[in-house]
Amino acid sequence: DAMVIQNPRYQVTQFGKPVTLSCSQTLNHNVMYWYQQKSSQAPKLLFHYYDKDFNNEADTPDNFQSRRPNTSFCFLDIRSPGLGDAAMYLCATSRPGGAAKANIQYFGAGTRLSVL
Amino acid sequence: SQQGEEDPQALSIQEGENATMNCSYKTSINNLQWYRQNSGRGLVHLILIRSNEREKHSGRLRVTLDTSKKSSSLLITASRAADTASYFCATDDSNTDKLIFGTGTRLQVFP
Numbered sequence: 001d002a003m004v005i006q007n008p009r010y011q012v013t014q015f016g017k018p019v020t021l022s023c024s025q026t027l028n029h030n031v032m033y034w035y036q037q038k039s040s041q042a043p044k045l046l047f048h049y050y051d052k053d054f055n056n057e058a059d060t061p062d063n064f065q066s067r068r069p070n071t072s073f074c075f076l077d078i079r080s081p082g083l084g085d086a087a088m089y090l091c092a093t094s095r096p097g098g099a100a101k102a103n104i105q106y107f108g109a110g111t112r113l114s115v116l
Numbered sequence: 117s118q119q120g121e122e123d124p125q126a127l128s129i130q131e132g133e134n135a136t137m138n139c140s141y142k143t144s145i146n147n148l149q150w151y152r153q154n155s156g157r158g159l160v161h162l163i164l165i166r167s168n169e170r171e172k173h174s175g176r177l178r179v180t181l182d183t184s185k186k187s188s189s190l191l192i193t194a195s196r197a198a199d200t201a202s203y204f205c206a207t208d209d210s211n212t213d214k215l216i217f218g219t220g221t222r223l224q225v226f227p
Contacts, residue, residue, distance in 0.1 A: 004158075006158075031213050033214075040220075040222070041219075041220075042119065042204060042217040042218060042219055042220055043159070043204075043217055045214060048213060048214065050213055055213075088156075090158055090159070092158075092159075094213065096213050102146070102147045102149070102164055102166075102208065103208050103213060103214075103215060104149065104161050104164065105159070105161065105206075105215060106161070107158030107159045107160070108158050109157050109158045110156070110157065110158050112156070
């Protein structure tokens with residue numbers, strides 16, 4: 001089945017130790033998103049790619065970086081995780097203007113990051 | 117902030133009862149979506165309603181949209197314990213590829 005896959009599901013890192021989260025998709029969607037979601041809150045968009053074009057949100061800390069080497073994969077790098085970066089990280093894809101002519105997003109199951 | 121507001125923040129009901137959650141948004145929209153999120157999982161798209169539609173049904177889901185009041189409601193009829201989840205509305209951020217999510221409603225359905 002076509003889907004969005006995030007690895008790992010759970011990630012534990014140490015304060016200040018770089019960590020990379022990965023996302024892959026088989027939907028062939030041209031847009032990929034990274035969200036941060038803290039407990040009982042809405043997802044907060046960090047950045048997204050439209051094809052190779054990177055779009056950073058104004059309030060995304062420099063500590064967060066992203067790479068999209070090809071259509072199928074996208075990575076979230078946290079260069080120096082702090083305690084406040086502990087959260088669920090969600091990857092999503094979409095193909096705006098598709099059959100529904102709307103931005104329906106398809107989410108992975110998420111990676112829960114713990115920072116010790 | 118452009119973030120939409122949802123109410124109630126939390127809702128607890130018995131199986132078989134109906135659940136209604138409301139969403140208010142701030143900007144003009146092309147469409148509004150509802151997503152569901154089970155605990156510890158990603159969001160799943162449930163239903164989309166366009167700005168020129170007033171009501172839409174999908175199975176036990178009924179969505180209404182009032183663009184004059186910038187509000188929408190999601191009704192889940194004959195709820196089941198498996199409907200326990202958080203529900204988010206989302207509007208398109210015009211001229212971008214982004215969605216604006218509401219604050220979410222946590223629904224608990226007791227058997």
